[in-house]
Amino acid sequence: MQISVRDRMMGLAGSILRPFIYLVLTLPAVIVVVTSFTAGTTLNFPPEGFSLRWYRAALSSDVFMPALWMSLKLACLTMVLAVAIGMCASFVLDRCEFRGKALFRTLTLSPLIIPMVVIGLGLLQFMAWIGWTQSLSRLVAGHILITIPYVVRTVSASLVLLDRNLEQAAMNLRARPAKVLLRITIPLLAPAMVASAVFAFVTSFGNITLSIFLGVANRTTLPVAIFTYLEQSYDPALAAISTIVIALTVGILMLVGRLVGMEKVA
Amino acid sequence: MTEKKAECVVELKGLRKVYGASIAVDNVTLEAKRGEFLCLLGPSGCGKTTTLRMVAGFIEPTSGSIRIEGSEVSNLPPYRRDTGMVFQNYALFPHMTIAQNVAFGLENVGMDRGQRTKRVAEMLDMVELGHLAARYPRELSGGQQQRVALARALALRPAVLLLDEPFSNLDAQLRVRLRQEMRRVLERMNITTLFVTHDQEEALMLSDRIAVLNKGCIEQVGTPEDIYERPASSFVAQFIGSCNVYTGDVRDGVFRSAGGLALPASGVAPGSHTLMIRPEHLEPVSGEYEGPSFPAIVESVDYFGSISRMTVRVGSDAVLVDVRSTGGRSSRAVAKAGEAIKVGIRPGGLRLL
Numbered sequence: 162m163q164i165s166v167r168d169r170m171m172g173l174a175g176s177i178l179r180p181f182i183y184l185v186l187t188l189p190a191v192i193v194v195v196t197s198f199t200a201g202t203t204l205n206f207p208p209e210g211f212s213l214r215w216y217r218a219a220l221s222s223d224v225f226m227p228a229l230w231m232s233l234k235l236a237c238l239t240m241v242l243a244v245a246i247g248m249c250a251s252f253v254l255d256r257c258e259f260r261g262k263a264l265f266r267t268l269t270l271s272p273l274i275i276p277m278v279v280i281g282l283g284l285l286q287f288m289a290w291i292g293w294t295q296s297l298s299r300l301v302a303g304h305i306l307i308t309i310p311y312v313v314r315t316v317s318a319s320l321v322l323l324d325r326n327l328e329q330a331a332m333n334l335r336a337r338p339a340k341v342l343l344r345i346t347i348p349l350l351a352p353a354m355v356a357s358a359v360f361a362f363v364t365s366f367g368n369i370t371l372s373i374f375l376g377v378a379n380r381t382t383l384p385v386a387i388f389t390y391l392e393q394s395y396d397p398a399l400a401a402i403s404t405i406v407i408a409l410t411v412g413i414l415m416l417v418g419r420l421v422g423m424e425k426v427a
Numbered sequence: 428m429t430e431k432k433a434e435c436v437v438e439l440k441g442l443r444k445v446y447g448a449s450i451a452v453d454n455v456t457l458e459a460k461r462g463e464f465l466c467l468l469g470p471s472g473c474g475k476t477t478t479l480r481m482v483a484g485f486i487e488p489t490s491g492s493i494r495i496e497g498s499e500v501s502n503l504p505p506y507r508r509d510t511g512m513v514f515q516n517y518a519l520f521p522h523m524t525i526a527q528n529v530a531f532g533l534e535n536v537g538m539d540r541g542q543r544t545k546r547v548a549e550m551l552d553m554v555e556l557g558h559l560a561a562r563y564p565r566e567l568s569g570g571q572q573q574r575v576a577l578a579r580a581l582a583l584r585p586a587v588l589l590l591d592e593p594f595s596n597l598d599a600q601l602r603v604r605l606r607q608e609m610r611r612v613l614e615r616m617n618i619t620t621l622f623v624t625h626d627q628e629e630a631l632m633l634s635d636r637i638a639v640l641n642k643g644c645i646e647q648v649g650t651p652e653d654i655y656e657r658p659a660s661s662f663v664a665q666f667i668g669s670c671n672v673y674t675g676d677v678r679d680g681v682f683r684s685a686g687g688l689a690l691p692a693s694g695v696a697p698g699s700h701t702l703m704i705r706p707e708h709l710e711p712v713s714g715e716y717e718g719p720s721f722p723a724i725v726e727s728v729d730y731f732g733s734i735s736r737m738t739v740r741v742g743s744d745a746v747l748v749d750v751r752s753t754g755g756r757s758s759r760a761v762a763k764a765g766e767a768i769k770v771g772i773r774p775g776g777l778r779l780l
Contacts, residue, residue: 326518329485332505333512334532335583344531348522 197400219401228386239304239365247312281374296377308361319353442491453643469640511580519564526560550578687742706747708776
């Protein structure tokens with residue numbers, strides 16, 4: 162009897178707490194989205210009236226649009242390269258024995274622990290020292306560094322669970338190593354690869370700390386552009402561009418969800 | 428077709444595998460003839476699976492040679508060896524349908540689509556799973572998965588089929604049925620088979636010959652009858668079935684164990700010997716029995732239905748004796764614990780080494 166009362170109390174507490182948590186999680190986004198449709202000229206909540214004027218302003222802005230393209234290019238390059246490099250690192254960690262393996266594992270995961278400001282400062286000094294000045298490649302290098310841990314962790318977890326007998330069975334059926342990789346290993350790791358690609362993309366796309374250090378003056382990323390813009394003016398174009406970013410991110414996540422959902426394996 | 432019926436398909440010579448300080452496989456020499464079903468039998472950790480994996484090419488031998496169809500393969504990668512393997516967990520590709528699983532090997536050797544489809548259908552019909560071709564492995568039962576694994580391994584018509592404990596993941600009744608079915612399929616294909624198991628019943632039932640392994644070494648190679656009736660060592664005698672094994676001395680035609688058991692052993696050279704006798708070669712007899720026998724005290728009786736197994740004591744030696752149920756009389760009713768009985772030895776049951 163007592164247990165059932167306690168259960169009911171817990172259930173009740175849960176049903177009160179849950180909407181609150183949802184609210185806290187979504188409120189910032191909701192406020193930004195709602196504000197973006199304002200007809201007024203200041204970034205205030207609640208908005209005054211309804212218009213799309215700030216979307217027109219954002220989409221024709223010569224600050225936001227180049228920065229958005231820069232961010233998209235950067236996130237795509239980072240995603241592809243981080244997954245490729247991270248996959249290789251995961252394979253080595255899973256299948257090879259060598260001296261200093263533990264150190265190597267710690268190093269691949271260390272960008273998660275080291276404060277990003279420190280990484281940014283270190284990279285900035287290093288790049289200045291060797292004379293590396295090209296903005297996009299500097300950003301790509303930095304972003305790969307901070308997204309690799311996500312890839313290594315996700316893919317390693319999947320590799321541990323991968324049945325090595327499957328690869329041996331394929332080899333027994335006359336498949337050469339390259340064929341085993343393409344037909345067996347990679348398809349079975351696909352969910353982990355897609356998941357880590359999404360992580361890498363989103364992390365890169367939303368990163369601001371590292372981009373502030375590594376971006377070169379007027380060739381910078383969207384988060385940095387928004388941040389800089391905010392220091393000068395406080396108009397609803399910020400909300401509009403932010404809403405576009407939110408829509409993009411949600412769109413990608415939904416697309417990936419469907420893709421991974423479809424090829425879900427055992 | 429050549430007429431060399433007794434030709435060796437698999438030849439292992441002095442095969443060794445050492446991991447650091449431990450020897451997994453030590454000097455294994457074995458031959459499997461064409462169409463033969465050869466079993467590697469032994470307890471876990473005896474090196475039987477390591478041996479099989481060396482034949483498949485997944486483990487590199489420390490030394491020794493492996494020949495398949497007469498050519499040395501120990502330096503070849505797995506995909507260049509003419510073997511087909513069924514894994515203990517079947518290792519079916521979860522992202523491919525049953526048909527795609529069976530076709531995978533055929534694709535790799537470049538068989539054209541038409542022939543491939545035909546061969547896949549033929550293989551799946553052979554294991555009676557044609558109707559499940561479009562399913563995925565996870566939709567199949569364990570027994571069905573095992574048959575798919577067999578079809579996949581045989582699709583390439585390999586020179587030798589390697590079976591790694593293929594029945595161990597199945598429940599007891601299914602195991603017996605699938606054993607019979609596998610024997611039927613393999614007999615029809617007349618394929619040379621290396622079979623690894625720790626289950627003596629499986630080995631006795633399926634094999635043409637059995638190699639018993641212990642601690643990386645071969646203890647005995649022979650037909651199931653040889654292994655069971657004429658074990659070459661006390662390890663073989665005790666591993667296959669149940670066996671009473673004693674060490675002792677033979678003097679004046681009588682074997683005396685250290686524990687106090689004395690049995691007739693005429694025609695055996697005096698000296699120290701190992702005596703083996705299976706429980707089914709012993710029986711409780713009446714006082715008037717005139718054949719070779721010995722007195723004993725019943726310690727316990729375990730009832731198994733068709734037989735009861737008594738543990739009797741002679742001096743400090745324990746002896747297992749089987750009692751068969753006969754018409755109208757349960758095997759359990761023969762003797763009770765604590766009773767003194769006379770145990771008779773059936774002719775030909777004693778074996779001295």
